[in-house]
Amino acid sequence: MAALVQYLITGIGVGCAYALLGSGLVVIYRVTRVVNFAQGSFAVLAALTVTTLLAAGLPHGLAEVSAVLLAAAIGLLTGLVATGRPGTTPQSALIVTLGLGVFAYAVEILFWGDQPRSFPGLPGTVAGVQSHYLLIAAVTAVVLAATALLFARTDLGRALTATAEDPYAARAVGIDVRRMGLLAFVVGGALGGLAGVLITPVQQVTFDSDVALVVNGFSAAILGNLTRPGLTLAGGLLLGVVQALVGGYGSTSYQTEVALVLMLAVLIVRAGSTRAETA
Amino acid sequence: MRWIPFVLAAAVVPVFLGPGQLTVYVLLGLSAMAVVGLSLLMGYAGQVSLGQASFTAIGAYTAGLLAVHDVPPLLGLVVAPVAAALAAVVVGVPILRLRGHQLAFATLALQLILLSVLGDADWAGGAIGLQGLPYLSVFGFELNEDLHYAYLVLLGVVLTAVVASSLVRSRAGRGLRALATAPVAAEASGVPVGAYRLLVFAVSAAFAGLAGGIYAFFVGYLAPGSFPVLLSIEYVVMAVVGGLGSIAGAILGATLITLLVQALTSLATQPGMPGYAPGVLSYAVYAVLLIVIVLFVPRGVVPTLSRRFRRETSPGRPAPVDPAPARARPGAGR
Numbered sequence: 103m104a105a106l107v108q109y110l111i112t113g114i115g116v117g118c119a120y121a122l123l124g125s126g127l128v129v130i131y132r133v134t135r136v137v138n139f140a141q142g143s144f145a146v147l148a149a150l151t152v153t154t155l156l157a158a159g160l161p162h163g164l165a166e167v168s169a170v171l172l173a174a175a176i177g178l179l180t181g182l183v184a185t186g187r188p189g190t191t192p193q194s195a196l197i198v199t200l201g202l203g204v205f206a207y208a209v210e211i212l213f214w215g216d217q218p219r220s221f222p223g224l225p226g227t228v229a230g231v232q233s234h235y236l237l238i239a240a241v242t243a244v245v246l247a248a249t250a251l252l253f254a255r256t257d258l259g260r261a262l263t264a265t266a267e268d269p270y271a272a273r274a275v276g277i278d279v280r281r282m283g284l285l286a287f288v289v290g291g292a293l294g295g296l297a298g299v300l301i302t303p304v305q306q307v308t309f310d311s312d313v314a315l316v317v318n319g320f321s322a323a324i325l326g327n328l329t330r331p332g333l334t335l336a337g338g339l340l341l342g343v344v345q346a347l348v349g350g351y352g353s354t355s356y357q358t359e360v361a362l363v364l365m366l367a368v369l370i371v372r373a374g375s376t377r378a379e380t381a
Numbered sequence: 382m383r384w385i386p387f388v389l390a391a392a393v394v395p396v397f398l399g400p401g402q403l404t405v406y407v408l409l410g411l412s413a414m415a416v417v418g419l420s421l422l423m424g425y426a427g428q429v430s431l432g433q434a435s436f437t438a439i440g441a442y443t444a445g446l447l448a449v450h451d452v453p454p455l456l457g458l459v460v461a462p463v464a465a466a467l468a469a470v471v472v473g474v475p476i477l478r479l480r481g482h483q484l485a486f487a488t489l490a491l492q493l494i495l496l497s498v499l500g501d502a503d504w505a506g507g508a509i510g511l512q513g514l515p516y517l518s519v520f521g522f523e524l525n526e527d528l529h530y531a532y533l534v535l536l537g538v539v540l541t542a543v544v545a546s547s548l549v550r551s552r553a554g555r556g557l558r559a560l561a562t563a564p565v566a567a568e569a570s571g572v573p574v575g576a577y578r579l580l581v582f583a584v585s586a587a588f589a590g591l592a593g594g595i596y597a598f599f600v601g602y603l604a605p606g607s608f609p610v611l612l613s614i615e616y617v618v619m620a621v622v623g624g625l626g627s628i629a630g631a632i633l634g635a636t637l638i639t640l641l642v643q644a645l646t647s648l649a650t651q652p653g654m655p656g657y658a659p660g661v662l663s664y665a666v667y668a669v670l671l672i673v674i675v676l677f678v679p680r681g682v683v684p685t686l687s688r689r690f691r692r693e694t695s696p697g698r699p700a701p702v703d704p705a706p707a708r709a710r711p712g713a714g715r
Contacts, residue, residue: 137482187676193429194675196482197621200431201675204614205668208661215657313610317493320486358497362490366476369487373478 108231109350110343112304115235117342118242119301123319124334125246126293130181131328132266133286136195140180141319142312143206144291145298148173149307150214152299153221170295177291181284203312210309223303238300245296246335249289253331262286266329294319314358321365327372340364384629388539395531403527405643407599410534411437413635414541414592416619417628418585421545423617424626425557426581429481432488433589433616435495436465438608440590442499444597445511454517458594465590466583473582477575492610499605510604517598530599537595538632541588545628548584553577618671624681633683641666 123141130138148169155165180202184195223234253259264272265282273279297315298307322341326333341364345357395406419433440461447457476487500508517524517533524530548554556572568574597603615638623634642663649658678685 137485139485183672183676190676193481194679196429196485197617197675198672200614200617201668201671203668204611204664204671208664208668211657211664212661216660310611313489313493317486317490324483324486359494362494366487366490369479369483370475373475373483 105350109346111231111235113343113346114339115238115304115342116301116346117339118238119297120318120322120341121335121338122242122245122293122297123315124322124338125249125331126290127319127323128326128328128331128334129293130286130290133262134185134283135192136184136199137328138180138290139196139199139316140203140206141290141294142316143203144173144176144294145315146210146307146309146312147176147206148295149298149302150210150219152302153219156221166299169299170292173295174288174292177287178284180291181287185283206312207309214309216309218306218308220302220306232304234303241300250331318361321361324365324368391535395528400527403531405639407527407530407534409635409639410538411592411596412616412619412639413538413632415589416616416631416635417541417545418588419616420620420623420625420627420631421548422581422585423620425549425554425561426578427561428477428578429485430488431485431613431617432492434608434612435492436469436586436589437593437596437612438495438499439468440465440593441597441603442505444594445514445603446505448514449511454515454598455519458517458598461594462587462590465593466587469583469586470579473579477578477582489610492613496605496608508605510602512602514597514601530595533595537591541591542628542632544584553580557581615667618667622670622674622682624684627681627683630681630683638670
């Protein structure tokens with residue numbers, strides 16, 4: 103029983119990170135229709151930055167926040183490259199973000215090498231579980247709630263939502279659609295960076311961890327068809343918990359397959375049911 | 382028959398190459414075979430696949446496993462593309478209903494699953510893989526020199542190019558081109574969209590599988606790490622740079638990227654360069670080329686150049702106005 107509780111809490115912690123990453127994908131996809139393959143790179147870059155800042159003597163907290171801000175700036179750059187040129191289709195933009203993800207490899211190896219890195223998280227244990235998992239869950243809850251409020255209650259958020267719903271009408275009422283797209287990339291970059299900063303103390307990060315991260319984030323987000331933040335959170339938690347249970351009671355080597363098979367199943371079922379509208 | 386001089390030139394080149402250069406020649410040809418398939422798939426079926434290397438892996442492991450179990454290597458080489466094509470048909474039926482980013486992630490997921498399964502499978506050597514594979518032998522003649530494989534690969538590239546170009550000119554090819562330009566009209570005129578997409582997917586997988594089979598006998602050992610996700614991305618870069626849907630473009634793209642990365646690697650391994658230089662430079666080159674080509678030369682190098690060439694050689698006619706820029710539909714014909 104104690105083991106089960108432990109697995110559940112670990113799973114929720116990791117799942118929250120997936121949900122944050124997936125929410126970043128959702129914000130960007132809703133506003134720009136671009137699936138940002140570089141989403142995992144935001145997390146990796148932020149996490150690696152924290153290792154450097156901590157080594158340079160910055161206190162915890164400040165180092166993490168700076169790294170998230172850096173990730174937001176990288177998000178803006180990604181948005182500028184991927185959508186800045188008029189007439190770039192979402193399909194081309196996906197390939198561009200793929201290229202940016204590979205470019206991040208070059209930068210990461212140049213500055214941090216190709217060995218796994220990590221940094222200490224929140225120390226101590228609560229009920230036999232590292233308290234860092236609880237921190238991840240708490241931060242995720244606060245951040246996702248704040249993001250939801252941003253979208254629902256502020257003018258900026260309404261402008262973003264309007265752009266997501268109907269870019270043409272949004273432009274007609276005077277919303278700068280292009281700026282909204284870039285803003286979505288900034289928010290997506292920050293969410294991705296936050297996911298990386300939170301998860302690295304419990305999962306080492308390497309320059310090519312981004313593929314696993316973006317696949318898990320995408321799997322979480324695809325449950326809500328890349329447009330529903332609530333379902334993305336649910337998807338992330340489901341994924342994290344199932345992976346923790348499979349890893350705990352089965353074999354850790356099947357953990358990755360769980361996310362992948364779940365994603366494929368959701369995709370295929372959805373393709374079967376909504377074929378007419380997407381074809 | 383414009384391509385005959387190129388084949389002759391490619392046949393003369395290996396004679397002048399040293400051992401290390403021959404390896405590059407062989408690997409270049411293997412990439413070209415997989416990329417011809419991917420370019421067909423992306424250009425004609427309009428599908429982004431981030432898992433082309435999984436079919437290379439399936440072909441390689443098929444040939445390798447058969448060879449380990451004392452099946453004649455030539456038979457293994459013939460079965461390799463068949464196995465890859467069968468795998469493509471099996472996974473293609475459900476996943477080819479997906480479009481765009483969904484298919485990209487689905488193919489990526491399939492490759493990650495395959496790598497993870499191969500890494501855990503005792504029957505496939507696990508993470509260590511298969512070692513000590515024999516050389517390919519054809520009716521008692523053992524191909525045990527790099528030069529032999531250079532010509533085998535050249536034969537493979539010509540074979541894939543011929544199959545690909547006849548597929549493009551066939552009824553299925555015309556149907557797919559119609560589909561890329563006007564999907565609704567094509568479907569309404571009775572183009573069996575799903576079946577043709579599946580056909581292209583299977584053929585492109587077979588090309589990669591054949592490349593994998595040759596790779597197994599050439600290198601002599603296989604591991605899941607030989608077919609990373611990055612290899613699939615490398616194939617995408619080559620296909621996009623050369624020009625999607627263009628067979629010559631696929632071969633040129635593979636050649637350009639391989640030679641460029643090779644040149645940078647030899648530059649980066651000069652004494653005095655840091656140990657991380659080769660990795661950093663090759664990642665940067667893949668990334669920059671991919672981004673620049675997608676944004677500024679969306680048709681790819683070969684279709685853009687041949688269009689410009691045609692325009693310049695017919696001065697009497699005004700330059701044809703393209704009704705819809707290719708960027709809006711990268712899958713449209715040439």
